[in-house]
Amino acid sequence: MYWTRTFRKPGAIFLWLAVPFVFMIIYQLAFGGERKLTVGLAVMDRDSSFVSDFVCGSFTQGPLAGLIEVYRIEDTDELEHLFRREQASAGVVIPDGFQARVLAYEPTTLTFYRNPRHSISPQVAEGVVSGLCTLGNEALSRFREPMRRIDAFVDGDRKASADEVAEIARLIYALGQRGSNLEVLFATDVKIVGDDEKEPWDINMAAMFFPGLLAFALMTASLSVEYRFLFDRKNRITHRLAMAPIRPSEIVLQQRLYAVAFLYVMSAAVAFIGGLVWRIPANGLWQVHMIAIALIFFIVGVNGTIFGLSNSIKATSAISSVVLMAMMLLGGGFFPVEFMPKWVQAASAHFPTGMANIGVTQCLTGRNPTISIPALYAYSLGVLAASIVIGRKRII
Amino acid sequence: MIEVRKLTKSYGKVEALRGISLTVKSGEIYGLLGPNGAGKSTVINIISGLVQPSTGSASVGGFDVVSCPTGAKRILGVVPQQSVVIDELTAMQNCVFFGSLYGQPKEELKSRAHELLSWVGLSDRLREPVSQFSGGMMRRLTLVLGIIHRPKALVLDEPTVGLDPQTRLQILEHIQKIAADGTAVLLSTHYLDEAERLCDRVGIIDEGRIIKEGALRELRAEIEDTQIVNLRGVFDQAPLEAFVASVRGGEILHRTQEEVVVSLPSTSDHTMRLLEVAATFEHVAEISVKPPSLESLFIRLTGKQIRD
Numbered sequence: 001m002y003w004t005r006t007f008r009k010p011g012a013i014f015l016w017l018a019v020p021f022v023f024m025i026i027y028q029l030a031f032g033g034e035r036k037l038t039v040g041l042a043v044m045d046r047d048s049s050f051v052s053d054f055v056c057g058s059f060t061q062g063p064l065a066g067l068i069e070v071y072r073i074e075d076t077d078e079l080e081h082l083f084r085r086e087q088a089s090a091g092v093v094i095p096d097g098f099q100a101r102v103l104a105y106e107p108t109t110l111t112f113y114r115n116p117r118h119s120i121s122p123q124v125a126e127g128v129v130s131g132l133c134t135l136g137n138e139a140l141s142r143f144r145e146p147m148r149r150i151d152a153f154v155d156g157d158r159k160a161s162a163d164e165v166a167e168i169a170r171l172i173y174a175l176g177q178r179g180s181n182l183e184v185l186f187a188t189d190v191k192i193v194g195d196d197e198k199e200p201w202d203i204n205m206a207a208m209f210f211p212g213l214l215a216f217a218l219m220t221a222s223l224s225v226e227y228r229f230l231f232d233r234k235n236r237i238t239h240r241l242a243m244a245p246i247r248p249s250e251i252v253l254q255q256r257l258y259a260v261a262f263l264y265v266m267s268a269a270v271a272f273i274g275g276l277v278w279r280i281p282a283n284g285l286w287q288v289h290m291i292a293i294a295l296i297f298f299i300v301g302v303n304g305t306i307f308g309l310s311n312s313i314k315a316t317s318a319i320s321s322v323v324l325m326a327m328m329l330l331g332g333g334f335f336p337v338e339f340m341p342k343w344v345q346a347a348s349a350h351f352p353t354g355m356a357n358i359g360v361t362q363c364l365t366g367r368n369p370t371i372s373i374p375a376l377y378a379y380s381l382g383v384l385a386a387s388i389v390i391g392r393k394r395i396i
Numbered sequence: 397m398i399e400v401r402k403l404t405k406s407y408g409k410v411e412a413l414r415g416i417s418l419t420v421k422s423g424e425i426y427g428l429l430g431p432n433g434a435g436k437s438t439v440i441n442i443i444s445g446l447v448q449p450s451t452g453s454a455s456v457g458g459f460d461v462v463s464c465p466t467g468a469k470r471i472l473g474v475v476p477q478q479s480v481v482i483d484e485l486t487a488m489q490n491c492v493f494f495g496s497l498y499g500q501p502k503e504e505l506k507s508r509a510h511e512l513l514s515w516v517g518l519s520d521r522l523r524e525p526v527s528q529f530s531g532g533m534m535r536r537l538t539l540v541l542g543i544i545h546r547p548k549a550l551v552l553d554e555p556t557v558g559l560d561p562q563t564r565l566q567i568l569e570h571i572q573k574i575a576a577d578g579t580a581v582l583l584s585t586h587y588l589d590e591a592e593r594l595c596d597r598v599g600i601i602d603e604g605r606i607i608k609e610g611a612l613r614e615l616r617a618e619i620e621d622t623q624i625v626n627l628r629g630v631f632d633q634a635p636l637e638a639f640v641a642s643v644r645g646g647e648i649l650h651r652t653q654e655e656v657v658v659s660l661p662s663t664s665d666h667t668m669r670l671l672e673v674a675a676t677f678e679h680v681a682e683i684s685v686k687p688p689s690l691e692s693l694f695i696r697l698t699g700k701q702i703r704d
Contacts, residue, residue: 001482001493008484008525240480240541243444244497245469396446 002258005228016221017270020213024278027209039121041128042071042082042091042113049099056094058132068128079113089121090114092129105144139175146171206278207364212357214270215295216333218263219324222299225259226307230316233394242395252391256384259300267292284363290373291363295356297380302327304387308394332357352379397422397549397580398443403452404604405438412438414604415452420580422548425571427595428584429690431698435604436584437477440553443582444474456549470498473547473579477554479534480541483527487518487537490526491544498545505544512540516570532563539570549580556590568594588690598690602698612690619693623662624686625670628655631677639673649695657695662687 041059045052059068071088073079082088091113101108112129114122146168153160160168232238241251271292274280306323310316327333329344331353340348348354355376359369398420405413413435420426428436441447443454445465453460459467481490491509492502500508513519516536521529526537535555542550552571556564571594575581585591591598592612599609608615627636633656640646640658643666650657660666667685674680686695 001485004489005482005484236476236478236480237482239446240474240476240494241497242446243469243472243474243476244494245466245499246497247466396448 002228002255002262006262016217016224016266019217019220020210020270020274021277023213023216024206024210024274028205038069039067039090039124039128040069040071040082040088041125042073042079042088044073044075044079044091044093046096047094047098051099051102052094055098055132055136059128068125083113083115083117086115086117088115089118090125090129102140105140142175143172146175206274207280208361210271210274210278210280211360211364212331212333214267214274215299215331215353215357216328217270218267218296219299219303219327219333221266222259222263222303223320223324225262226303226320227313229255229259230307230310230313234313238395248395249388249392251395252388255391256300256304256388259304260296263296263300264293267296280364281366282364283366284369287369287373288360288363291356291359291369291371291376294373294376294380295353297377297384298352298356299327301380301383301385301387305383305390308387308390327351327353330354332361352376352383355379398426398454398456398551398582400439400443400454401452403439403442403454404450405435405442405447406450411604413442413449413452416601416604416606417452418582418599418606418609420549420582422580423575423578424596425575425581425583425594427591427598428582428601429586429588429591429598429694430601431586434601436586436601437553438604439601440474440551440582440584443551444472445469471548473542473545473550475539475542475550475552475555477557479531479538481526481529481534481537484525486523486525487513487529487540488522490537490541494541495544500545508544508546509540512544513537516540516566532559535559535563535567536570539567543574543579547579549582550574551582551584553584554586555583556585556587588694592690600694600697607697608693615690615693619689621662623660623667624649624691624695625658625660625667626655626682626684626686627658627674627680628682629677629680630654631679635673635676636670639670659695 043056043059045056056070056072059070071082073082073091079088079091082091093111093113095108095111098108110129110133112126114126149164149168149171153164229238238251242248275282302323303320306320307316310319330348330351332340332348333353349358349371355371359371359373359376362369362371398418400416400418403413403416404411416435416439418426418428418439428439430436438447442449443456443461445461445468448462453462455461456468457471459465459471461468482493485493488506488509491513492505495505495508496502510519510522513522516539518533518536518540521533526534529537539552539555542552555571556567559567568590571581571583583591583594595612597609597611598615599606601607630653633651636656636658637648640648640660643660645659645661646666647659648656649659658670660670671683674683
């Protein structure tokens with residue numbers, strides 16, 4: 001009967017099925033895909049010298065070429081304009097007399113402006129500018145010795161001997177070679193390997209995000225199922241069922257069974273389609289399956305308990321929404337828990353939705369789940385049992 | 397078929413039932429008559445197995461509704477006060493679903509549903525979702541759902557409330573036919589005309605007690621020499637009291653500041669004399685004289701209108 005009723009109004013099903021896909025596409029557009037991150041950097045060169053030109057050019061050399069897009073500007077009005085049009089995330093002002101100070105080994109300061117509307121990109125730009133300054137300072141400190149010798153010959157009245165010129169040339173050549181060796185840095189990948197990992201880890205973004213979104217879809221779908229049961233209670237259909245020769249506990253068990261089966265079928269369909277679309281590696285499928293079933297038990301149990309305790313649709317709606325948000329937060333539904341504050345991570349690791357999300361994500365990304373699956377089942381079956389007891393009391 | 401013995405039910409300090417006993421035989425229509433809040437629905441909910449009695453017992457076909465609810469429910473049909481149908485399903489699907497709860501085979505249910513839906517005039521709407529039905533059609537379908545499994549006893553809780561006269565008449569005819577087929581029918585209602593038209597026996601219930609019970613003809617005999625006069629308005633009640641006291645068998649049944657209900661023997665001209673007394677009053681808004689009926693009996697027994 002419940003299945004027939006569900007398929008009589010299939011619109012809602014498609015809506016639930018669409019939730020993880022819609023969010024995943026939004027995430028992909030925001031964080032992934034083929035689009036490269038480009039940071040607009042406005043450069044105001046008040047010195048217009050060889051060295052300042054060198055600094056400006058260095059922002060777009062080598063690997064930075066794809067990352068930084070330089071806009072040369074004349075004044076702060078232009079900088080303001082670029083900020084307002086969202087073209088520049090940061091601005092750098094090279095002061096007048098920059099070259100003279102650099103060549104005289106005197107301290108000088110580049111002024112850095114952040115676009116207040118941007119959050120991440122200005123940090124990237126600041127990192128690039130600071131990094132180049134560090135490299136520049138290091139290079140200058142190394143050139144100090146040959147430059148001092150040249151100055152000494154320029155300022156003094158003695159001509160350098162052939163050997164002395166050769167010595168200075170050797171020093172500069174060696175420094176140049178060291179400098180060119182720095183290029184190697186730009187061609188080097190940074191590989192971070194965890195303590196327990198031996199093999200390279202190929203991260204699939206969807207494997208990180210999709211399980212949480214699927215959990216969110218299951219929670220909302222579960223709410224829809226519970227609303228149907230609540231309306232049945234309000235419209236006395238449940239009472240009518242209880243007038244038939246069926247035990248009240250059978251009615252509740254049938255409802256819970258339908259809720260579990262519905263979420264299971266839905267999660268299998270969504271996971272299958274999502275897995276195909278985003279090529280999520282099918283790692284640890286058996287464990288993922290076990291965790292997913294436990295999560296479904298938990299969701300059905302929690303929502304069944306809330307709806308069983310309440311008699312008012314308004315109150316139920318409010319309470320279930322709050323609980324849903326809490327479960328989403330602790331379960332990493334919208335965002336992986338790994339990116340959340342430490343205390344949320346700690347809470348999440350002991351909360352069933354969080355445990356499930358962590359476990360599934362770990363499995364799909366080729367790691368062994370660090371969560372306890374028996375503990376997850378203990379939580380879930382406990383809550384499910386509570387929902388059955390409460391639901392039974394509601395019928396008669 | 398339906399037997400209720402000394403049934404009581406309390407909700408905290410509120411006593412909803414105070415020792416109700418009744419029996420309904422096969423083929424009989426028993427009318428449980430009383431105002432809203434008298435306890436009719438509580439009796440029906442106990443028989444249906446939805447409410448546990450505080451004391452006393454109820455049984456259907458010999459099965460106690462508390463100790464053997466499944467046996468009792470299997471032979472009991474219930475037509476609740478509201479239309480209880482599943483909106484998303486068609487009339488046929490509703491019949492098959494509710495019938496299957498009683499363990500009936502699907503094919504048999506389909507053929508029975510065809511028969512019953514045609515009987516209540518819904519045969520041309522078999523495949524339509526019930527959400528498209530009118531209120532009257534839903535009531536008729538609810539009646540069908542109550543008898544789809546061929547119950548031996550049928551309980552109807554105010555089955556015609558809120559219906560238009562035509563649908564109401566149809567439902568009453570159907571109930572008569574169901575009883576004629578040998579089903580024991582317990583009908584709860586506060587429509588006296590319904591009880592007078594349908595019921596073989598009537599139990600008048602008020603404040604959780606059956607205050608009068610008997611065959612319709614016995615009850616009618618009890619009231620055939622009585623008339624109920626109802627006066628509404630603001631007037632000095634002393635002359636009225638004096639008049640009623642002077643009449644043998646006269647009685648003031650109910651009195652408030654704005655209403656007096658008087659019972660007078662209908663065999664003499666007492667009513668005319670009462671009207672003459674009333675004519676001397678300054679502000680009488682309404683005078684009504686009720687002929688002998690269940691309603692007048694009810695007023696005589698309880699001192700109040702059945703719809704109070």
